[in-house]
Amino acid sequence: MSKNEELKKRGDAVIVGSYARYPAAMVSGSGCRLTDADGREYLDFLSGIAVCALGHCHPQVSETICTQAKKLVHASNLYYTQPQIELAELICAHSFAEKVFFCNSGAEANEAAIKLARIHSPKQRYKVISLSGSFHGRTLATVAATGQPKFHQGFEPLPEGFCYAPFGDLKALEAMVDETTCAILCEPLQGEGGVRPLAKEYLAGIRSICDKHGLLLIFDEIQTGMGRTGTLFAHEQLGITPDIMTMAKALGNGLPIGAMVTRTDIAASFVPGTHASTFGGNPVASAAGVTTLKIILEEGFLAGVLEKGLYFRELLAGLAEKFPNLLTTSRGMGLIVAAVLTEKGISHGTDIVNAMFARGYLMNFAGNSVLRFVPPLIVTKAEIDDFVAVLTEVLAAIDA
Numbered sequence: 397m398s399k400n401e402e403l404k405k406r407g408d409a410v411i412v413g414s415y416a417r418y419p420a421a422m423v424s425g426s427g428c429r430l431t432d433a434d435g436r437e438y439l440d441f442l443s444g445i446a447v448c449a450l451g452h453c454h455p456q457v458s459e460t461i462c463t464q465a466k467k468l469v470h471a472s473n474l475y476y477t478q479p480q481i482e483l484a485e486l487i488c489a490h491s492f493a494e495k496v497f498f499c500n501s502g503a504e505a506n507e508a509a510i511k512l513a514r515i516h517s518p519k520q521r522y523k524v525i526s527l528s529g530s531f532h533g534r535t536l537a538t539v540a541a542t543g544q545p546k547f548h549q550g551f552e553p554l555p556e557g558f559c560y561a562p563f564g565d566l567k568a569l570e571a572m573v574d575e576t577t578c579a580i581l582c583e584p585l586q587g588e589g590g591v592r593p594l595a596k597e598y599l600a601g602i603r604s605i606c607d608k609h610g611l612l613l614i615f616d617e618i619q620t621g622m623g624r625t626g627t628l629f630a631h632e633q634l635g636i637t638p639d640i641m642t643m644a645k646a647l648g649n650g651l652p653i654g655a656m657v658t659r660t661d662i663a664a665s666f667v668p669g670t671h672a673s674t675f676g677g678n679p680v681a682s683a684a685g686v687t688t689l690k691i692i693l694e695e696g697f698l699a700g701v702l703e704k705g706l707y708f709r710e711l712l713a714g715l716a717e718k719f720p721n722l723l724t725t726s727r728g729m730g731l732i733v734a735a736v737l738t739e740k741g742i743s744h745g746t747d748i749v750n751a752m753f754a755r756g757y758l759m760n761f762a763g764n765s766v767l768r769f770v771p772p773l774i775v776t777k778a779e780i781d782d783f784v785a786v787l788t789e790v791l792a793a794i795d796a
């Protein structure tokens with residue numbers, strides 16, 4: 397039995413089967429590459445699901461983690477710690493945010509946003525409107541906020557106070573607003589839902605509905621933030637500023653950390669005792685976050701993300717021309733990129749991803765509609781060329 401097979405067998409025996417895992421146990425990573433237990437290398441265009449933005453084991457981030465781990469690992473939020481303060485300062489210096497609440501994941505960041513929106517709003521208001529096709533997490537409240545029925549099934553009754561507006565329809569959205577509504581929650585670009593960007597005019601319309609009815613606008617930038625789209629946060633490119641924003645995934649380049657950020661006037665509704673997280677803003681995770689953000693903010697880094705993203709999308713557009721039976725077009729922002737599948741392509745979505753995996757190339761099939769690519773932001777054009785060349789072979793074999 398190979399090492400991968402042995403680990404699969406042991407894992408399946410003791411780990412809850414809530415994931416469909418590929419038959420590989422990853423043991424090390426460097427840059428855009430992962431290595432499994434049998435020594436096989438993979439070119440990773442998934443980045444641990446849009447997490448390792450600086451690539452695997454970025455030397456400066458790993459160094460920071462080791463240094464901080466020898467100094468102080470945890471003290472709790474009953475005390476101040478320097479890494480947490482530094483990370484909050486950095487986030488506030490580079491966004492609309494004035495105050496930050498730290499937690500450990502995306503779902504927790506959205507939970508904090510929903511709780512803050514409710515406690516900050518007039519008493520009778522609790523309802524949060526989100527969009528169909530959205531993804532906001534797997535806890536009960538965030539799954540209720542997620543506008544995809546497949547994530548709800550079997551978990552009813554879900555917490556009350558969530559409804560979903562059809563994607564792209566401002567009239568329908570406004571019609572859902574009533575005296576109980578406190579906020580609108582959306583991703584500037586839907587990630588899990590199939591790399592679907594929200595048009596500028598659509599987001600501007602959502603902003604004006606919020607302003608007109610006194611609602612809070614919450615942007616979930618858990619996947620689109622931290623440079624993924626070519627600006628630190630996606631909404632900067634769209635010219636719309638939210639009242640509350642959530643982030644997680646790439647914030648610690650692999651260490652678990654999430655954050656909910658807002659303005660001072662709104663943050664004032666969270667007072668001692670209203671909300672908490674034991675591990676939130678843990679010194680090691682925060683220190684990793686500081687180093688990660690500093691690198692993303694280095695001169696030229698984000699411009700490189702935009703440039704490589706455009707390059708990648710052009711290659712994918714070329715593939716769509718070459719394989720019209722399987723692909724229709726490419727879309728995305730920065731380095732969150734998708735090849736949109738035709739009906740026939742969708743029926744082969746899983747086959748394509750599996751064939752790429754078998755060749756040592758990692759990607760996924762998102763929203764049951766697109767091939768999604770979220771490579772580390774440090775990816776090179778040569779790595780993009782390599783990836784697209786192999787994808788071309790795989791598509792040719794399936795198209796034949």
Ligand SMILES: *Cc1c(COP(=O)(O)O)cnc(C)c1O
Pocket residue numbers: 500501502503504506531532533534583587588616617618619644645
């Ligand atoms: C991944 C994701 C979440 C959930 O984050 P977790 O860390 O898995 O809880 C929420 N919203 C968006 C947009 C995401 O991409």
